[in-house]
Structure formats: C-alpha cells, structure tokens
Amino acid sequence: MKKLISLFLLLFLYNVSFSQELLATVQVNSQQVAGSNQQAFKVLEKSLKDFINNTSWTGKKLQNFEKIKSNFAIVVASRDGNRFTASIVVQAVRPVYGTTYESPLINLQDTRFTFDYVENENLIFNERQFSGKNLIDVISFYVYLILGYDADSFQSMSGTQWFQKAQQIAQNGQSQNTYDGWKQINEPRSRSILIGEILNPNMAQLRSSFYTYHRGGMDNLFNQDQTGAKRAIFDALMQLKMYENSFQQNYFFNLFITTKSDEIYNIFNSGNNGGIVLSDLKQLMILFAPKFTDDKWNKWK
Known part of the structure; x- marks a missing residue:
C-alpha cells in the first residue's frame, strides 16, 4: 500500500x-x-x-x-x-x-x-x-509564431518547424473567404504575408541575426565585460544592411525593428560601447526606423 x-x-x-x-x-x-x-x-x-x-x-x-x-x-x-x-x-x-x-x-x-x-x-x-x-x-497561428520566434532565438533557424505549423494554419485560413486577415493580396500586414516572409529564404539573414543577437549578444550582455556581447549585437544588426533597399514593405523585418527598438537604443546608450563605431549603427537605424530618430537614435552619443 x-x-x-x-x-x-x-x-x-x-x-x-x-x-x-x-x-x-x-x-x-x-x-x-x-x-x-x-x-x-x-x-x-x-x-x-x-x-x-x-x-x-x-x-x-x-x-x-x-x-x-x-x-x-x-x-x-x-x-x-x-x-x-x-x-x-x-x-x-x-x-x-x-x-x-x-x-x-x-x-x-x-x-x-x-x-x-x-x-x-x-x-x-x-x-x-x-x-x-x-x-x-x-x-x-500566433502561438506557433511565438514558438518559432523563441526557438530561433536559442538555436539558429530551429523555429522552422513551428513556423511551418503557422503557415499551414494560414493556408487553411486562405481556403475560406469569410474572415479577413488571411489573404496574401489586398491585405497588407496579413498573417499569411508575415509567415510567408519569415519562411522566405531571402529573409534567412534576418533570422540568423535574430539568433546571434540573442545567444551571442543578450545572453552575454550582463557579464562584467560587455564588449563581446555588444559587438555581437552590433554585428548582427549591421548584417541587416543587405535589406536597405527592400525592407520598406516587409512586415517581418519592420516587426523586428519595432519590437526591438527600445532595447537596441538602451543597449548602446550606456556610453561604454567598446570601440564600436556607433555612428554606423545610428545611420542604419535612422534608415530602418526614422520615426524613432528624435527620441532614440539622435540621442546616442
């Protein structure tokens, strides 16, 4: 017993x-x-x-x-x-x-x-x-999107299986014509457009940068010496320069910049950036997120 x-x-x-x-x-x-x-x-x-x-x-x-x-x-x-x-x-x-x-x-x-x-x-x-x-x-759909983002942040491209689940849900949604938000045309920033961009091979660099930003950067940022972590974040962001001529209408890209804008600003606002050429990142962020120029990027010293 x-x-x-x-x-x-x-x-x-x-x-x-x-x-x-x-x-x-x-x-x-x-x-x-x-x-x-x-x-x-x-x-x-x-x-x-x-x-x-x-x-x-x-x-x-x-x-x-x-x-x-x-x-x-x-x-x-x-x-x-x-x-x-x-x-x-x-x-x-x-x-x-x-x-x-x-x-x-x-x-x-x-x-x-x-x-x-x-x-x-x-x-x-x-x-x-x-x-x-x-x-x-x-x-x-959004649950699997979250699972994909989280997985990508811990292991490069490992969120693909969960993003594919979200894509299947989006395809199911497209099969009917009753509810908005699933269409790939005439609906900017729809769910189908977002997941399609995430899984597009052309956006692999953003997903790779997303991983480096978190594992190489954020997970080491609170060490006594922050130089390596800040350099990893800086390099990950500068890799996104390849999208400078195509990011404007990209929901996935702009969602990343908007979500991370406060964090990016705070990371490099300490004045202790270990020799990073902050003006290069500042120029890039003004390009990618001009609406934050006055309250964020122009405040960097």
Whole structure:
C-alpha cells in the first residue's frame, strides 16, 4: 500500500511540476460593447487562457521556468449575435541568461480579427482544417509564431518547424473567404504575408541575426565585460544592411525593428560601447526606423 501511495504522489508531483509550452495571460476588453452580456467575455477570457496554456502544441513537457511568457490582449469593438469584431495584441518575451531581464521577442497588433463564439463552447485545435469560426485559428497561428520566434532565438533557424505549423494554419485560413486577415493580396500586414516572409529564404539573414543577437549578444550582455556581447549585437544588426533597399514593405523585418527598438537604443546608450563605431549603427537605424530618430537614435552619443 505504501508503495502505491508513493507512486501516486510521484505521478501527482510530476504532473504538477510539468506543464505545456506557454505561460500566457489573456485579457478580453469589451468596454466598447455597450449593453452586452459581460459574463460571456469573462468566460471567453478564461477559455482562451486555458486553451493556450493547456494545449500540447509541440508534444513536449516543460518545467514552469521553461515556459514562454506571452500575452494576448483582445479588444472587442462590436458584437452581432455570436459574431465579434475585434483587434488583438500579441506579445512574448524571452529570458536572458543569468538575469531577471526578459527580452521582447514579438509585439504586434492585428486589427483584422473577426470571429464567431458561443459561450462555453469547447475550444479544440485541429491543424488539418479550418475551424469555421476563426477564433482558435488566429490564436493557434500566433502561438506557433511565438514558438518559432523563441526557438530561433536559442538555436539558429530551429523555429522552422513551428513556423511551418503557422503557415499551414494560414493556408487553411486562405481556403475560406469569410474572415479577413488571411489573404496574401489586398491585405497588407496579413498573417499569411508575415509567415510567408519569415519562411522566405531571402529573409534567412534576418533570422540568423535574430539568433546571434540573442545567444551571442543578450545572453552575454550582463557579464562584467560587455564588449563581446555588444559587438555581437552590433554585428548582427549591421548584417541587416543587405535589406536597405527592400525592407520598406516587409512586415517581418519592420516587426523586428519595432519590437526591438527600445532595447537596441538602451543597449548602446550606456556610453561604454567598446570601440564600436556607433555612428554606423545610428545611420542604419535612422534608415530602418526614422520615426524613432528624435527620441532614440539622435540621442546616442
């Protein structure tokens, strides 16, 4: 009997200690929907949180500290029966080795988010076909996008398998003509365009720089001597000069620059840059992100 109890406790502790791949928070803001049943939005919020955190997206069991911290913030603009029109902000961060600092992986807003939802319905993901309601499809797409970004930051190009999952979801979404946000034409910054750019061989350098930026740079940035880490980040960013004539309409590229702009500015704003020619990086960042020229790049000394 004692052996059975010990075995039960061991299995219980194993299940408590291990969980799925994401640690996500979810917010559903329904303030714009006057007179609507607010309880339905609370149920939706909890259902989405459980769906994201409890679905086995990769088949791996991870300890709590290994899970990817992410946030899904949905703002509902209108409701017509069971159809909702909304926007969604998707964010994820990555821990930096030896510190409590978390580096942003992705921070985007998707304004083409219409979906159908019935209170208390089961949310079940099927990668082989479109759900017909668009809710779990959009959420699942961004989950795999986050998994891909995270994997790429730890091992060069290792996010491909998860990006391909996202691409399959996008292709499923394109197969219907009911919901916006999946088209490859006449919808700038669509989900299909984003994942297509990520997997385009022409963007391999950006993905390679993304890896070097994090593993060679950020994970060593908090050493006593920051020279090598800053040089790795500088070199990774300067490698992106190859896109100077093609980045303007590239969603993937501009998303990287926007997500990382604050971090890049802060890294090189310390005045201790180990002989790096900061003016070269400044010139490049003014080209890539001119909207930040006055409040960031021109402040570098």
